[in-house]
Amino acid sequence: MGLRAAAARPFVVSAADGTAERLRVEAELRRRGWRAASSPTETGTLVVCGNPGAELARAIDVVWRDMPEPRARMSADLVTVGDHSRARLEMDEVGMADRADDRDGLRLDVLHVPLGPVLAHWPAGLRVDLTLQGDVVQAAEVVAVDTADGTFWHEGRRAARRLDGVARLLRVAGWDAAGERAALLRDEALEGVPDVARRFHRFARRVGRSRVLRWMTRNAADVDGWLRDIGAALEGRPAAGRPSEPWPEVLAGLPPRLEGADLGEARLIVAGLDPDLGSADG
Numbered sequence: 001m002g003l004r005a006a007a008a009r010p011f012v013v014s015a016a017d018g019t020a021e022r023l024r025v026e027a028e029l030r031r032r033g034w035r036a037a038s039s040p041t042e043t044g045t046l047v048v049c050g051n052p053g054a055e056l057a058r059a060i061d062v063v064w065r066d067m068p069e070p071r072a073r074m075s076a077d078l079v080t081v082g083d084h085s086r087a088r089l090e091m092d093e094v095g096m097a098d099r100a101d102d103r104d105g106l107r108l109d110v111l112h113v114p115l116g117p118v119l120a121h122w123p124a125g126l127r128v129d130l131t132l133q134g135d136v137v138q139a140a141e142v143v144a145v146d147t148a149d150g151t152f153w154h155e156g157r158r159a160a161r162r163l164d165g166v167a168r169l170l171r172v173a174g175w176d177a178a179g180e181r182a183a184l185l186r187d188e189a190l191e192g193v194p195d196v197a198r199r200f201h202r203f204a205r206r207v208g209r210s211r212v213l214r215w216m217t218r219n220a221a222d223v224d225g226w227l228r229d230i231g232a233a234l235e236g237r238p239a240a241g242r243p244s245e246p247w248p249e250v251l252a253g254l255p256p257r258l259e260g261a262d263l264g265e266a267r268l269i270v271a272g273l274d275p276d277l278g279s280a281d282g
Contacts, residue, residue, distance in 0.1 A: 220268035
């Protein structure tokens with residue numbers, strides 16, 4: 001893959017403090033008509049947003065080391081082409097399968113699968129270690145490997161914050177066009193573009209009518225509640241619903257939500273988290 005072709009579809013990684021940079025990168029990709037890669041194996045271009053802590057930086061180095069060449073690594077203030085001198089970190093690999101009884105008494109392979117912290121459409125700095133039998137989660141361990149002081153999403157950006165979460169959820173659900181539309185509306189809300197509420201309501205009616213999406217996210221997120229909250233924020237009305245939970249409490253409650261889910265549903269459950277203000281919307 002040539003460097004020019006790889007640059008047109010970069011893999012974007014955000015640190016916990018990298019929200020503002022991530023949004024600028026996404027807006028620039030949209031302006032150029034480019035799309036972010038869904039996996040680092042698809043591209044030779046890595047874009048790092050924010051300032052990763054030591055553990056996230058090591059995980060990013062693993063991804064960088066295994067990306068195809070020629071490759072480029074970019075940040076807000078530096079573009080470097082070619083290889084880097086870097087610390088080595090052994091990749092987390094799917095372990096050899098053990099055997100254990102499933103809930104029906106059958107003997108099935110047990111796999112240990114890490115998700116994150118470097119994963120597309122994934123909360124920044126989050127790692128989830130799953131124990132799977134077949135594609136069903138038997139156990140989960142969750143840790144935030146990267147944190148930030150403060151948040152980009154203050155109360156005046158409530159609509160944009162929610163739209164960012166909707167965009168992530170829709171993309172994980174496989175509805176890329178609607179996810180891109182949500183991201184565009186997010187950026188318009190941040191920029192104060194006139195009449196964004198009217199355009200949002202057309203989008204909300206389309207998304208809200210999707211029975212497939214409602215079924216897919218039934219255990220992951222209250223999409224209708226998110227859409228109502230966005231509409232209220234864009235119209236200057238107060239938010240409805242329960243207050244946000246602190247992020248440590250969200251993480252503590254995540255493993256039991258994941259247990260019994262299949263792998264695809266687990267991805268949707270994580271996409272339904274809101275790490276920037278520490279809320280969970282199940």
